[in-house]
Amino acid sequence: MKKKVAVVDDHTLLSEAIAGLVRQFPDFEVVAVCKNGQELINHLKSSLNHPQIVLMDVNMPIMGGIETTTYLSEKYPTIKVLALSVEENEKIILKMLRAGAKGYLLKDTEKSILHNALNDVLSKGFYYTNTVSKILLDSEKNSQNEIVLKGREVEFIKLACTEMTYREIAEVMFLSPKTVEGYREALFQKLNLKNRTGLVLYAIKNDIFIP
Amino acid sequence: MKKKVAVVDDHTLLSEAIAGLVRQFPDFEVVAVCKNGQELINHLKSSLNHPQIVLMDVNMPIMGGIETTTYLSEKYPTIKVLALSVEENEKIILKMLRAGAKGYLLKDTEKSILHNALNDVLSKGFYYTNTVSKILLDSEKNSQNEIVLKGREVEFIKLACTEMTYREIAEVMFLSPKTVEGYREALFQKLNLKNRTGLVLYAIKNDIFIP
């Protein structure tokens, strides 16, 4: 019996195309092609033809890959998720894996790799590329000396990513300018920054502030 | 005789998949699948089996879509380019069209639209979706009061998105700090900014500096 696959990707052309690719594998069949997580869940609820494995994009409107994977891990733990995305951001990849994805493929992988990955996830339970393995290892290492920002500090950083002066920021936060000064100093210290520009760049790189 | 298509996309899985999709159209055949502009140009130079139309991704390493399209418009003006990307950024779309692309498809279009677009580009010479038409119209309107940044100003902005002081920036640019001061002033004026933080945010929003 053929192994059953669902493809979830908001880009119609791509989901169609990827489904076509999977159909070329003689041991696989495509049971669903969905635009987002919501559509997939609707399919699972209404049909008995459940996939054994889901090829899931990460960036989707309505119901994203991370959200959907979390849902599947809880409600349908027998269905494996294999993430398939152009997103190379380490944090996103980690989130996806923590949500329960059994592997993470970049869209520039070879067709044969996709075939291997599908088979491995079903037989061994997982498929990690070298890149992903490294990211997992690094995340273990770095989880120790992780920099923790306090709530009030994050609040300040967001305001610092603005044309406001520190005095104005202090007003908005109902604090003395001197206290705000303390936050700035503490952040410069622990993040190793030289000036406000550095803080703004840090905030953007770490998704604290999205421009 | 079948119409000849080349697919250019750095994501192997996607270019393969899209090529598969095009092969499903009985009136089209795929003569080349390339990872980037350089590969396409190599193909054009080495083979006589030239495509009539190129399905081109925008974001590619080594030789990007815009660069490649510019090259093709000059050297192989008979080959039409149809852009195919997830990039919805107006400026990118405009750049692609100005470079000579005959149309711009987002990757979430239907298979039938792709077929139509391929045919239209070959018969009529262009294919514009509603979205793209609007962008073109708006660009005409806004082209009047467009803010133009000079080369030296852009150079300065990039350095301002750094922890360097203006004095240091002046050294790097081989200018007097006062001249750099002039650039800053001029930019604050024409971009309506209050301080350096604003300049950094402007640079990031407008892809002058990519963090």
Place this chain on the structure above:
DNA sequence: TAATTGACGGGGATAAATCCCCTTTTTTAA
């Protein structure tokens, strides 16, 4: 209970950024 820690705030100094007005030199264009 005494010591410690963390959040909040202050004084005062220096460096950087911002602003306004001005001169010289080079480029551009009428």
Place this chain on the structure above:
DNA sequence: TTAAAAAAGGGGATTTATCCCCGTCAATTA
């Protein structure tokens, strides 16, 4: 070729930003 515009640079003043050292108060912990 000459007037105009743009680019480069300067003087000097004010405001922000940055830095360092200090004190208070409350909560936590040894």
